[in-house]
Amino acid sequence: MHRRERSENLKNNIKYLIKSRGETQLSLCNSSGLTRTTIYNILEGKVVNVQHATVRKISDFFGVSYEEIETIDFEEKEIIDSSISPQGNMNPAAVPVIKESLVVQSLDKRIGELATIYPLTYYFGTSFNLIGVLLENEIRGMNEPGDLLIVQKGVASSDKEKLVYDKLTGKMFITHEVDAGSDRVCVIGDIIEERFNGLQR
Incomplete structure (x- = not known):
C-alpha cells in the first residue's frame, strides 16, 4: 500500500475514532503527548510520511492495532462487525x-x-x-x-x-x-x- 493511501487511511480513522469514542483532538494530544500541530497536519493531509512513533502513540491511545490504523477503514469495519455475530472475527x-x-x-x-x-x-x-x-x-x-x-x-x-x-x-x-x-x-x-x-x- 502506498504511503499516500496509508496516510489517507490514518487521517480518516483518526477522525472516525475521535467521533465514535467521544474523544476530542485535545484529549488525543494531551494523552498521547503529541502536539496539536502534528494532529492538525495529519488531519489536513499535510504529511504523507507520518513517523512510526507518532502512529503508535495514536493507535495506543485508541486501543487499536498499529498496523490496522493505516491500512483498513475502521468505520466500515465496525459497521460490519456490529452487524455480524459476536462470535465473528472481531478485533478486541x-x-x-x-x-x-x-x-x-x-x-x-x-x-x-x-x-x-x-x-x-x-x-x-x-x-x-x-x-x-x-x-x-x-x-x-x-x-x-x-x-x-x-x-x-x-x-x-x-x-x-x-x-x-x-x-x-x-x-x-x-x-x-x-x-x-x-x-x-x-x-x-x-x-x-x-x-x-x-x-x-
Whole structure:
C-alpha cells in the first residue's frame, strides 16, 4: 500500500475514532503527548510520511492495532462487525483494568488516558467506553475479591445490571434500579461481562 493511501487511511480513522469514542483532538494530544500541530497536519493531509512513533502513540491511545490504523477503514469495519455475530472475527477492545478503590477518582478521565495508566485486558464485542473494575471487596452474594467486572462507563440502560458506588459506606454494589435523584450513589456504569477470580485471561 502506498504511503499516500496509508496516510489517507490514518487521517480518516483518526477522525472516525475521535467521533465514535467521544474523544476530542485535545484529549488525543494531551494523552498521547503529541502536539496539536502534528494532529492538525495529519488531519489536513499535510504529511504523507507520518513517523512510526507518532502512529503508535495514536493507535495506543485508541486501543487499536498499529498496523490496522493505516491500512483498513475502521468505520466500515465496525459497521460490519456490529452487524455480524459476536462470535465473528472481531478485533478486541482494549479495556483498562482499575482497582475498585481507584475507580471513582478515575471516572472523569477518558478511556484513552486510562489505557495509558492501567494494565489492559481485552473485550470481544461491540461495546465502547469500557473499563475493567477489579474488585477488592466482596459484593455480597454476587462477587468476590479478585473478580473483574467489565463495565460500560457512565451508561445506565434499563435492562442491564449496574455497578454503583455508595458514597456513604464507600462500597460498591450491583443493582437494576437506581434512584436518579439520589446524591448518595454514583453510577459507575452497566455491567457488560463478569470474569471470576482466576479466569482473567
